[in-house]
Amino acid sequence: MQPRNMSMSGVVDLAAVKAAGEAKQKAEEARAQRAASADQGGGVAPGSLVFDVDEAGFERDVLQRSAEVPVVIDFWAEWCEPCKQLGPLLERLAEEYAGRFLLAKIDVDQNQMLFQQFGVQGIPAVFAVIAGQALPLFQGAAPEQQIRQVLDQLTQAAEERFGIVGAPVQPGAEGEAGEQAAPSAPEPPENPALAAAHSALDAGDLGGAVQAYKNVLSDEPGNTEAKLGLAQAELLGRVQGLDAQQVRKDAAERSADIEAQLRAADLDLVGGHVEDAFGRLVETVKRTVGDERETARLRLLELFEVIGLEDPRVVAARAALARVLF
Secondary structure (H helix, E strand, O other): OOOOOOOHHHOOOOOHHHHHHHHHHHHHHHHHHHHHHHHOOOOEOHHHHEEEOOOOOHHHHHHOHHHOOOEEEEEEOOOOHHHHHHHHHHHHHHHHHOOOOEEEEEEOOOOHHHHHHOOOOOOOEEEEEEOOEEEEEEEOOOOHHHHHHHHHHHHHHHHHHHOOOOOOEOOOOOOOHHHHHOOOOOOOOOOHHHHHHHHHHHOOOHHHHHHHHHHHHHHOOOOHHHHHHHHHHHHHHHHOOOOHHHHHHHHHHOOOOHHHHHHHHHHHHHOOOHHHHHHHHHHHHHHOOHHHHHHHHHHHHHHHHHHOOOOHHHHHHHHHHHHHHO
């Protein structure tokens, strides 16, 4: 039952640039509809911020809803004592955040297929789904302040990368319902040059996409979407035509060969082994000097752009890189 656009266990969705643009447009339309609904007494009922999910309803209740609001998933079981500590805390925070995210609770004993698809190693385990893409958040009964920081990063990333701001709670509910219900100003039309770059990437014209994204960045150096698109197009170009088996063999046998390590890291990332890709390059930076070290460092920064700088895995890898460098 693995959804087409879902990134199980951290798999990178290399169509994320297109998805981000489409999600932003849909989110604006959904925001307008929700604002009108809120004016008429509609919106999300406070009691629907937390709900149970099973395998049969996963696509409807989680994937489809994640196009409009981040969905946090709490994997739990009745026999799990830490789950009994974490669950009520997450439920309270879902009410407090008042529609900025929804909380889906999955009983692992009753939903083994979902448990396995997400690659859960132990419970409690918390994931998020944004615009159909899965992201591991944390495992275990973490402190409340740490959980709040993760949720703040999640909701910020959902808005900045996909234009997803959540669903307002019905008027009269406690929390931030009034703020969430207020309509936001529409975004300006998409940059034609950026649209052309997206089209080239979708068509598989990687060279054209790279040049188009560079053109956008020459005029708008801070354009986050163009940076992400460029990093993805360049990554796809590098792995195109590689023999994965030979690349991994070379990397295992020639640990001092920086090009072998770079190719293996690219394949790791495309294959969804995000932590492996980051760890490989951090270790390469650690054991190299001079130009080789700088080459490995810059490649690692490029892969950070592909995943997104707010992603917790990127944050952790940045800290590891800093320890190696300083």
